[in-house]
Amino acid sequence: MRYKLEKVPQRPGMSWRHKHQLAPAGIIEPHYHQEFELNLHLRCQGQIQLGQYQGELQEHHLILIPPHMPHAVYHQNPAPSRQAELHSIWFKKEWITNMIFSCVELRKMDYLLKKSDKGILFSSQTARWVHQRLSQLDYSSSSIQQLAVLIDIIAILCQDKTAITLAPISSDTLAKQQDENKNKIDRLCAYLEKNYAENITLSQVSRHLYISESSLHRLFQRHFGESFSQHLTKVRLSHAARLLETTNLRVGCIAETVGYRNQANFNRKFKGYKQLTPREYREKHQS
Template sequence: MKGNLEKVPQRIGASWRYRKIVEEKKSYGWHRHKEYEIAIHRHFSGSCFIGHSQNDVSHNHMVLIGPDLPHAIYSNDSSSQQKSTSCETHVIWFRQDWIEQLINCCHELAPLKKLLSEAKYGIQFSSHTAEKAVALLEPVLDLPPHQQLTQFLSMLALLLEDKNAQKLINALEPAPEDEVIVERIEKAEAFLMKHFAREIAVQELANHLYISESSVRRLFQKHYNESFSQHLKKIRLNVACDLLINTQLPINIIIQRVGYDNQANFNRQFKAYKQVTPSAFRTAMKRH
């Protein structure tokens, strides 16, 4: 799920890049960028995958994605049939070194540090913020460069003011003294993402982290607010969703690839998670 590294072309004479994309369908498999990305999806429904999280897309779905964070986006077939220009996306990219230099030079931008730090988990903003951001972006390419930058900074201010913004990937909010805990969380997550397709016992992860089995259980309950088994199941089902959308693999093969050996059990857990069967999910999300 690492995703292909895509190079974002830079605009000559500009420190950031903006594109408005209108297309009949939205179907972008796993990819990532060295830059931060802000995406606003409008006039269509679908699914957005960021890291091991998956959430539904509806009108004015807005996310901030950190550098090197894998993500994918798909529209539903039904949404693309409703309007000829149903899939509209506004995308902004900006480099990490540039925004950090800007923050260091302008003390007024210091609050951005926390926001950009949390972008490594993916952040979703309210539809109200998305609507206001689009109003800022629509005329931006017709403005002189200095006014374009002003519009960009105004949009960042909107993100900071959104009280309903939420991280998409469960993660520890560390204090400086919690570096050991942070390292364990990251090491545990990497282990599960690498081995989720096979049976993983809590004791195996405990051995990998050099802690007790009970400590592993407390770690997941405290910092993910879910059990080890719930977290592992979520990873498997989200990967299954991506395979159903982005491949033609038979469902029985997908079941094996995400670590299930019983189709009835997989179907039951998938339906509980997505409220539809795997085959119905694939039909609704199938690509043209």
């Protein structure tokens, strides 16, 4: 699955950002940030996905998400009498690391950030304390006073002895896996583009990529949402469509060029793909 990088707008003159939403609803699509993200869900109903972890939102749900950790939230509409809230805080890893290095008082935060590599769920009591502190945040005050609220919240997080990690795999491991999968996808696409006209099989492609057939099948399903044969057919027919648009080659010749030895079979598959016969498609696009 591909995850979207979501950019966090920076406030001028500020090193961190806070966002407050009332009655959040709907789906927050899978994405990731380059920053740490602290999410406080109040009276929310729904599910949260963090890497390979999935869980239900609690009455007071406070979670710290590390950079590059894919996550998604599925909010359900709560009862009208229970207005849900979502507080989000973002801060950069480099900023907090420099703060920890310069301030001995923040050294406890170093352990917390290392532990957060798999995501941290804090206790409901910690969530209440953080909410109480956020309610005192005054945007009309100076940037230093606002920063003091964040430092206080960090101190509250460090005092939670019952906080637990969530995802079975760290964000660094997920990033490495995504890089490996991207490399495999790039090699796979290059191989198909070069050999799509040949009678290639899943077994041949798996040997080329040095992975098992079952792993390759899962790669197709996760990345393309379809089987090897379905994807190969789309690659072939996409090339056929381009040839129909840009050349005057006979339909039978185009069929052979993209790997079909039987023109009737090619015509049937092309119409299923484009809802037009090859000749109809050519007439429409060349006119």
